[in-house]
Amino acid sequence: MKTKKVPLRMCLGCQQMKPKRDLIRIVKRAKDNGxxxxxxxxxxxxxxxxxxxxxxxxxxIKTKRIEKSLECKVPDDLIEVLRKEVIDE
Known part of the structure; x- marks a missing residue:
């Protein structure tokens, strides 16, 4: 049997390619730009x-890579949600 290819994505913090499943995705919604x-x-x-x-x-956060990548301002409450998610892991 063929082995499935694991999709890789780059982390904005460490700039390393890692499996998509091991990362947290932040998205700017297409409908309302939230x-x-x-x-x-x-x-x-x-x-x-x-x-x-x-x-x-x-x-x-410090280098504003998230804001540059999403091309918009990231709300402070979303940053707090991210911090809680990362700490709980």
Whole structure:
């Protein structure tokens, strides 16, 4: 049998390619341009990925890589949700 190819995505914090399942997706929704954390990975819109590591998250926030990737301002409450999600992992 053939082995399935694992999709890889780049983390905005550490800039390393990792399996898509190991990352948290942040998406700017196509309908209303709202920003949210996508736990299913199926919400339509522009997405970016971050490791489940607090150092990567803080680095991405400090350098504004999330905002640059999504091409919009990221609300503070979403950043708090991300911090809680990363700490709980």
């Amino acid at each position: 920003v949210q954390v996508d736990f299913t990975g199926k919400i339509s819109g522009r997405g970016c990925y971050i490791c489940k590591n607090i150092d990567c998250l803080e680095k991405a």
